[in-house]
Amino acid sequence: MAESMTPSPTAPHLAKRDLVYLTPERLDEFFAAVVHGFHDDYVAAKWEPHRKVFEPERSFGFQVDGRWISTCGAYSRRLTVPGGTVPVAAVTLVTVQPSYRRRGLLTEMMKHQLYDIYERNAEPVALLWASESAIYGRYGYGHACPQVRLSGKTKTTAFRPDVDLGTGSVGEVERDEAIPIIKPLHQNVLSRRVGALNRNDDWWVVKWHDPEQWRHGSSAYRFALHYDRRGHPDGYLAFRVKNDWSESGAEVSVEELDADTAVARAALWRFVLDLDLVRRFVRHNAPLDDSVRYLLADRRAVKAEDQDGTYARLVDVPRALEARRYLADLDVTIRIEDPLLTHNTGILRLETGREGAAVTRVTRGRRRPDLIMNVRDLSAIYLGGTSLAALVRAGLVAERTKGIAAATAAAFGWSQPPFCPDFF
Numbered sequence: 001m002a003e004s005m006t007p008s009p010t011a012p013h014l015a016k017r018d019l020v021y022l023t024p025e026r027l028d029e030f031f032a033a034v035v036h037g038f039h040d041d042y043v044a045a046k047w048e049p050h051r052k053v054f055e056p057e058r059s060f061g062f063q064v065d066g067r068w069i070s071t072c073g074a075y076s077r078r079l080t081v082p083g084g085t086v087p088v089a090a091v092t093l094v095t096v097q098p099s100y101r102r103r104g105l106l107t108e109m110m111k112h113q114l115y116d117i118y119e120r121n122a123e124p125v126a127l128l129w130a131s132e133s134a135i136y137g138r139y140g141y142g143h144a145c146p147q148v149r150l151s152g153k154t155k156t157t158a159f160r161p162d163v164d165l166g167t168g169s170v171g172e173v174e175r176d177e178a179i180p181i182i183k184p185l186h187q188n189v190l191s192r193r194v195g196a197l198n199r200n201d202d203w204w205v206v207k208w209h210d211p212e213q214w215r216h217g218s219s220a221y222r223f224a225l226h227y228d229r230r231g232h233p234d235g236y237l238a239f240r241v242k243n244d245w246s247e248s249g250a251e252v253s254v255e256e257l258d259a260d261t262a263v264a265r266a267a268l269w270r271f272v273l274d275l276d277l278v279r280r281f282v283r284h285n286a287p288l289d290d291s292v293r294y295l296l297a298d299r300r301a302v303k304a305e306d307q308d309g310t311y312a313r314l315v316d317v318p319r320a321l322e323a324r325r326y327l328a329d330l331d332v333t334i335r336i337e338d339p340l341l342t343h344n345t346g347i348l349r350l351e352t353g354r355e356g357a358a359v360t361r362v363t364r365g366r367r368r369p370d371l372i373m374n375v376r377d378l379s380a381i382y383l384g385g386t387s388l389a390a391l392v393r394a395g396l397v398a399e400r401t402k403g404i405a406a407a408t409a410a411a412f413g414w415s416q417p418p419f420c421p422d423f424f
């Protein structure tokens, strides 16, 4: 009797686990494990577009008895940094099944992945969205791209009298008409949008993938274009409306709003705020400098709540620092502590100027460091979204040469705060 029974799966505390890379034919099992890790049911059709962007050779996890008990992956993308772009490992699909949590699996996967990224020598930076903000700092990820959730009542959103709405118009267009027009508009703004990621055609499909189960009662995505005086599209908007026939009224949720010109941005926001029957607006992931905050006559009509945005991790510090531009000339030595990727630990000299930046390693004793910081904090200031001066004031970065923190903070700043409109 006992011999004919299906063997019981191994108890988690006795399990022997193996780190295994994904092969394309096991994709569904892997996706199912990821979705389960986020406490959802796997429905293959919902994830169809993700198959195209998925990189099995960068996806791995632990298995027990041939079953995935943890998952981790990365996409190969390009990140806009101040004055340029850099290849980035966009880290994703990180889960550990509940029965195996808090046994160090995440730590093992993070170490494995970061070494792998470094050894590939392709990407000096890794980037991720964190489900919970306390998780990734221990692996050197810094809060690089702070964002805000903006919301308010549409009735109280008159613009300042000096706002120029231009002489063009906003037209709602069908999804299939909109996307080919939005693509080049997005491409235009991408180089200025530090923190954003390039989107190839497959990523465009993922971006606007819109299964009904993910809408939570809202409409499908709707699209609108701003046309300038001559009828040329120069801005775009993607939004949803959630109907509510009670007194509280419907809510419009802005998914993406961007434009080549200030006039187009203002006109697109006006279109959103003037939708009939709609009483409330929300933009969940908005840049810190979203125009609507400045356009309104009553600043208090828009509520801004902090959101994490993306976390960056410098994997190859010299390469990453040389890939961006700086706002001021600087000659600074920084002692970097990186307990995980120890090749980064040591004193680096960073010289910035109009031509770009040069990083050299300083032999111990030659020159003492002006600043001492953990790679996590260097990663946080990398895109100009976290202030070095604030980290010094908080006691997280040590300033050894008086005044150097202010000079370095000024050089690392940028004219626009970073913003990542791409969820991955």
Ligand SMILES: CC(C)(COP(=O)(O)OP(=O)(O)OC[C@H]1O[C@@H](n2cnc3c(N)ncnc32)[C@H](O)[C@@H]1OP(=O)(O)O)[C@@H](O)C(=O)NCCC(=O)NCCS
Binding pocket: 037, 038, 094, 095, 096, 097, 100, 101, 102, 103, 104, 105, 106, 107, 108, 129, 130, 131, 132, 134, 135, 138
């Ligand atoms: C988050 C998750 C991946 C952690 O995996 P894990 O294997 O339990 O993590 P580890 O055992 O390696 O923990 C490493 C450290 O992180 C801490 N940690 C883990 N999850 C944490 C969390 N959610 N919040 C705060 N700290 C956390 C642990 O306490 C441990 O701390 P220590 O180094 O000081 O001991 C897992 O809980 C999970 O899959 N959660 C649901 C899906 C999810 O949120 N994925 C992340 C997507 S970005």
